[in-house]
Amino acid sequence: MSYLVLARKWRPQSFDTMTGQEHIVRTLANAIAQGRVAHAYLFCGPRGVGKTTAARLLARALNCEKGPTSTPCGECLACREIVAGTSLDVAEIDGASNNGVEDVRQIRERVTYLPQRDRHKIYIIDEVHMLTTQAFNALLKTLEEPPAHVKFIFATTEPHKLPDTILSRCQRHNFRRIPAGSMAKRLTEILREEGAQFSDRAISLVVRQSEGGMRDALSMLDMVLSACGKAPTDEEVAEALGAIDRGAALNLCAALIHRDAAAVLTQVEALHCRGVDFKRLIEELTLQLRHLLVARSVGDPAARREALSELADSERESIEALARDVDPAQIARLFDIVHGATWEISRAAQPRLATEVTLLKCVHLAPSQPMSAMIARVEEIARRLGGAEGAAAAQTRPLRPFH
Numbered sequence: 001m002s003y004l005v006l007a008r009k010w011r012p013q014s015f016d017t018m019t020g021q022e023h024i025v026r027t028l029a030n031a032i033a034q035g036r037v038a039h040a041y042l043f044c045g046p047r048g049v050g051k052t053t054a055a056r057l058l059a060r061a062l063n064c065e066k067g068p069t070s071t072p073c074g075e076c077l078a079c080r081e082i083v084a085g086t087s088l089d090v091a092e093i094d095g096a097s098n099n100g101v102e103d104v105r106q107i108r109e110r111v112t113y114l115p116q117r118d119r120h121k122i123y124i125i126d127e128v129h130m131l132t133t134q135a136f137n138a139l140l141k142t143l144e145e146p147p148a149h150v151k152f153i154f155a156t157t158e159p160h161k162l163p164d165t166i167l168s169r170c171q172r173h174n175f176r177r178i179p180a181g182s183m184a185k186r187l188t189e190i191l192r193e194e195g196a197q198f199s200d201r202a203i204s205l206v207v208r209q210s211e212g213g214m215r216d217a218l219s220m221l222d223m224v225l226s227a228c229g230k231a232p233t234d235e236e237v238a239e240a241l242g243a244i245d246r247g248a249a250l251n252l253c254a255a256l257i258h259r260d261a262a263a264v265l266t267q268v269e270a271l272h273c274r275g276v277d278f279k280r281l282i283e284e285l286t287l288q289l290r291h292l293l294v295a296r297s298v299g300d301p302a303a304r305r306e307a308l309s310e311l312a313d314s315e316r317e318s319i320e321a322l323a324r325d326v327d328p329a330q331i332a333r334l335f336d337i338v339h340g341a342t343w344e345i346s347r348a349a350q351p352r353l354a355t356e357v358t359l360l361k362c363v364h365l366a367p368s369q370p371m372s373a374m375i376a377r378v379e380e381i382a383r384r385l386g387g388a389e390g391a392a393a394a395q396t397r398p399l400r401p402f403h
């Protein structure tokens with residue numbers, strides 16, 4: 001059998017295996033159950049989050065021999081043909097290459113005929129925003145009152161390019177970027193089925209790089225699997241993706257917190273050798289400092305887990321461990337310095353140098369001390385100078401400003 005990329009191999013074959021679009025799946029399933037299916041749907045959202053997949057599933061749901069049903073059987077001729085893209089009653093049209101008036105005119109003529117075999121004639125138009133103005137105009141009438149056997153499903157990443165007249169004739173569903181937790185779960189399942197072993201950190205890195213796009217995430221897994229085999233180390237995954245692994249960023253944070261200049265320099269050197277983009281490194285550091293501050297500030301474990309939900313469990317544990325003994329004021333100041341330098345580093349002629357100096361400034365940050373500790377020290381000094389009386393006096397005497 002020829003090799004199928006993961007994204008195609010793992011295209012969800014049922015609504016309940018679609019990840020992260022529960023709000024849409026629920027609405028569609030209810031509409032099917034109640035026989036209230038609209039005649040035109042518009043699926044909007046970023047790339048690779050399930051628009052085409054959902055359109056094909058909806059087509060199967062409507063035309064399955066055992067349907068209409070939100071759980072199409074996948075076995076009848078209608079279901080199988082839709083999956084294979086050979087159904088005569090379901091047309092999948094690429095809006096980018098069939099965007100003219102003539103193309104729409106053909107659709108208009110065909111919709112008047114009854115379906116060849118199945119319940120509905122379904123037109124899935126992908127990239128629908130590519131249609132020309134005339135094509136949209138030609139579509140309006142049909143979209144307003146299509147014959148009862150016709151359904152339209154439009155998909156686009158750029159709904160703002162659609163005329164209001166089209167928007168107002170469709171039932172719109174906004175697909176969202178897939179939340180990190182759900183995506184990690186799905187990737188873990190797929191990798192298990194594929195017999196591959198990734199640490200939860202490696203998966204979390206892929207999730208983050210994909211920015212909520214499942215297709216992108218799966219393509220990255222393809223790439224890592226072919227570059228590094230089925231049991232890559234975290235560093236290998238990071239390297240294959242040209243990413244900064246969180247472990248490295250977190251180690252750097254630890255060096256900053258412990259004011260360890262030597263460690264800072266060694267790590268910057270190591271990252272430099274790996275060809276890391278320093279702007280991305282600084283962004284990652286900023287993010288880690290945010291996580292540290294959250295970990296230090298939110299006492300309730302459940303709330304903390306929620307606030308750090310984008311992290312893998314083991315990553316969260318490392319952050320919590322590091323945050324435990326740190327003064328929150330110190331993290332806040334580190335954040336200010338690192339975040340404040342982002343812009344400069346991104347435009348610096350020598351980004352590595354700019355990064356090093358920024359981080360060394362962090363190392364030299366004067367230790368901040370809580371007010372109570374300072375008062376205790378003043379009292380201690382006063383006591384040593386003048387006995388108990390002196391201490392009492394130090395407490396009552398107004399503070400004089402320094403000159």
Ligand SMILES: Nc1ncnc2c1ncn2[C@@H]1O[C@H](COP(=O)(O)OP(=O)(O)OP(=O)(O)O)[C@@H](O)[C@H]1O
Pocket residue numbers: 006007008009010011012017018019020021045046047048049050051052053054155156157178186214215216218
């Ligand atoms: N919500 C999801 N749940 C599970 N897998 C998904 C999801 N969204 C996308 N995928 C995976 O990504 C692949 C591509 O998804 P799909 O073609 O539905 O994306 P799309 O939103 O239509 O993207 P585009 O805007 O690029 O056309 C699918 O084959 C599937 O493997």
Ligand SMILES: [Mg+2]
Pocket residue numbers: 051052053126155
């Ligand atoms: Mg698509």
Ligand SMILES: [Zn+2]
Pocket residue numbers: 063064065066072073074075076077078079080
């Ligand atoms: Zn079926």
